[in-house]
Amino acid sequence: MDDHGDSEPPADAAGRDAEPTLDDLAAVATRAVRAGGDYLRDAFRDGALDAEYERDDVKAVADRNAEERVRAVLRESFADHAFHGEESGRDGEHRYRWVVDPLDGTNNFAAGLPAFATAVCLLRDGDPVVSAIYEPLPDSLYVARRGEGATVDGERLLAGSDVPLERGTVSLVLGLSAVRDPELSALGDRIEAALEDRCKRVVETWSPCVDWGLLARGGIEGIVCLRPDIYEQYAGELLAAESGVRSRGSGDEGLYVGAGDDATLSELVEAVDSVR
Structure with missing residues (x-):
């Protein structure tokens, strides 16, 4: 499957929503992290780095704005799914629950360090089945499907290093x-x-x-x-x-x-x- 492609939730012969496939879910996850990550990339380059610094945490305006963009994509395709965002908390009850970090690396982002990402993971009955991580500055998109492997920018990932x-x-x-x-x-x-x-x-x-x-x-x-x-x-x-x-x-x-x-x-x- 093309991880950059779009997909709509399937419907059965009677027009009712059918159980989404992992590819359906991965396509939505991909659009969601790109929506958040593209916003972060533009905000970072524009210098929109407003943040509140605490002793052990940082809260940035960009966190909330990115989460809103991620959530809008998820709602468009799966309005009934539960949502759990780092900024807004838990919302809804459903066997499918989207866990979202709209800006992973907030301190880096606010300090002008180019190391941050947007991430979503879908849990089905409590078990992760699809995840997507997008690093907007290098434009790297990671996608994983339970039992079907993982990719980066559409290429299969196989972990391992020759370095001792x-x-x-x-x-x-x-x-x-x-x-x-x-x-x-x-x-x-x-x-x-x-x-x-x-x-x-x-x-x-x-x-x-x-x-x-x-x-x-x-x-x-x-x-x-x-x-x-x-x-x-x-x-x-x-x-x-x-x-x-x-x-x-x-x-x-x-x-x-x-x-x-x-x-x-x-x-x-x-x-x-x-x-x-």
């Missing part, structure tokens, strides 16, 4: 709950130190979706997420799984470790377990 871990890069993602809890924050520091003993570089980009894309395409060797925020984690975990990333744990459990191959995963798990 001792010369490689690992992303560390701390959710807001981990940052704000002294014990979890201290655990995050210990994990970071343990990872630094195993690899060349540990990065905290403050845009997990950018990191998920790098992992899925083999640009980095691994990722460790401690109490990650669901708005990026659902989309990222599905992208990783469908691109062949090996993993232990999940965001729902509070700790996720992923790598492009089993040997690297074992090393990362050993490092994390040594300080827990």
Whole structure:
């Protein structure tokens, strides 16, 4: 399927809405993240970076505006689906629920750092089945379908890296709950130190979706997420799984470790377990 294409929800012979296919859902997810991401790209280039800075978070006008654009696309195709946006919270009850991060990397965006993305993930009966991540500045579109693989700009993704871990890069993602809890924050520091003993570089980009894309395409060797925020984690975990990333744990459990191959995963798990 062309991830850039449009699709309308199917109807059965009697004209009633039929169960949407993964391709139908992926087409809508793609349009939604592009709507949010295209707005962010223009706002970033125009210098529209108004934001409120807190000690451990940033809220930008662009967050809300991007979410409105994402939601408008989702409503147009699936008005009855439930919606859960980082900015507006939960709305509606349905077996299908869209989880949305309109601007992943708000601090980067507001500071003028070109590392941010728009992400959506669709849960069916609580399980992620489709996700889309769009980085508007490099114009990179990631799409994953449960059981059908993942793509970047329409090309199949197969995770993995030829770089050994001792010369490689690992992303560390701390959710807001981990940052704000002294014990979890201290655990995050210990994990970071343990990872630094195993690899060349540990990065905290403050845009997990950018990191998920790098992992899925083999640009980095691994990722460790401690109490990650669901708005990026659902989309990222599905992208990783469908691109062949090996993993232990999940965001729902509070700790996720992923790598492009089993040997690297074992090393990362050993490092994390040594300080827990």
